[in-house]
Amino acid sequence: MRILLTGSNGQLGSEFRTLDRSAAEVISTGSRELDLTDEQEIRHFVRDAKPSVIINTAAFSDMDAAERNWDACFALNAMAPVVLAEEAHRLDALLIHYSTDQVFDGSKTEPYLECDRTSPLNVYGASKLAGEQGIASSFARALILRLGWIYSARGENFLRSILRLSRYSNELHVAADQIGAPTSTKAVARATERLVHMYNGSRKTDFPTGIFHLTAQGATTWHGFAETILSMAPAARRPLVTPTETAENASFAKRPRYCLLSCRKFVATFGFELSPWEEQLEEVLHEVRDLNTSWELIGCDEAI
Ligand SMILES: NC(=O)c1ccc[n+]([C@@H]2O[C@H](COP(=O)([O-])OP(=O)(O)OC[C@H]3O[C@@H](n4cnc5c(N)ncnc54)[C@H](OP(=O)(O)O)[C@@H]3O)[C@@H](O)[C@H]2O)c1
Structure with a gap:
């Protein structure tokens, strides 16, 4: 099996570096190796590489910058995935693509289902929705995993x-x-790897495709997340964490208030789910500690 990975320097893409490569040859690309805003470059690259699976983690993911750069944002989030999907279809390859909770407006009060009406509040959400829709009309065998936070x-x-x-x-x-x-990128990468194994062991035409929600179990607010981070990171200083309302500012993208996604369809289809968000946080904080050698160094490393 040959996997073409895009966005390999990003938060999610870089998690695939540590995953088991014994079962697959992985062609990792960042923007220097493959510029996804260049349609012809994408087509040539994919035709040369001939992957059986394409994992597209690349994105224009800065929501506030997207408000001022909608053309660059749409090139990467809407055009590129469609070209990747068309090339995947040509090669009979599987495309695994990631989308976002930002396709919804947050007006629901219970977890969003895959079939709920989309209505993005910001340019980023609109571009990711256009990517989803373009992939759907490409006839490619594609799995779109909507993530959040x-x-x-x-x-x-x-x-x-x-x-x-x-x-x-x-x-x-x-x-x-x-x-x-x-939701930690490690958990998403592990789940993706599991899906690739399932795909590899299945009849390709039987493998489920379409849109699926994939997030950690549980729910919190940004305030709750911040408090939990500081309580689990024992050597971090503990400033007072004061709850506020989301700042409204013309230069910021509007954010949906309610971002919970129901993962019932994913669990029913693939038979597994991600762990609760607190467990994922604990694992990532261990990794932060390892990266910084000791808890005492947290906050002393300018890279954090
Ligand atoms: N971040 C979130 O909270 C969030 C939430 C929901 C869904 N998602 C989705 O999850 C996926 C992964 O997000 P992430 O946070 O890992 O993104 P990220 O850290 O911002 O990484 C995105 C990558 O895209 C690459 N890229 C930018 N311009 C490119 C170009 N012209 N050609 C090729 N590659 C280019 C960059 O590569 P270089 O570094 O090599 O330039 C970068 O490493 C995305 O689909 C995103 O929309 C993210």
Whole structure:
């Protein structure tokens, strides 16, 4: 099996570096190896590589920057996945693509189902929705996994921001009016690897395709997540974490208040689920500790 991985330097893509490669040859690409805003480059690259599975983790994922760069955002989040899907279809390969809770407007009060009406509030969500729709009309064998609130031990994310800010601040103001399920990229990468194994062992035409929600079990607010991070990271300073409302600012993307996704369809189809968000956080904090040698160094490393 040959896997083409995009976004290999990103939060999610970099998790695939540590996964078992004995069963597959993995062609890892970042933007330097394969520029996904260039349609012809994508087509040539995929035709040369001839993968049997394409895992597309690359994205324009900065929601606020997307408001000012909608053309770059749509090129990466809407055009590229469709071209990848068309090329996957040509090669009879499986495309695994990631989408987002941001395709919804957050007006529900119970977890979103895959069949719920989409209505993105921001450019990023609209571009990811366009990517989903383009993939669906490409006839490719494709699995679209909608994620939400992802973080890892590396990269720019909420966990690392809280650890970094706790070093300098006596009080952090964190939004308590958004609800979601913080999900580690490690858990998503492991689940993806499991899906690839299942695909490899199945009759290709029988393998389930379509949109599936995939997040950690449980729910919290950004405020609850911040408090839990600081309580589980014993050597981090513990500033006061004050609940606030989400700041409204014209230069920020609008965020849905309610971001919980129901993973019932995923569990019923594939027979497994991700662990609760607190367990995932514990595992990632161990990784942060290992990256920083000891808890005492957390916050002393400018990289955090
Ligand atoms: N972050 C979240 O909270 C969140 C939530 C829900 C869903 N998702 C989805 O989950 C997936 C993974 O997100 P992530 O947080 O891991 O993203 P990320 O850390 O921002 O990584 C995205 C990667 O995209 C690559 N990229 C940017 N421009 C490119 C180009 N022109 N050509 C090729 N590659 C390019 C970058 O590669 P280089 O570094 O090599 O330039 C970067 O490493 C995405 O589909 C995202 O939409 C994310």
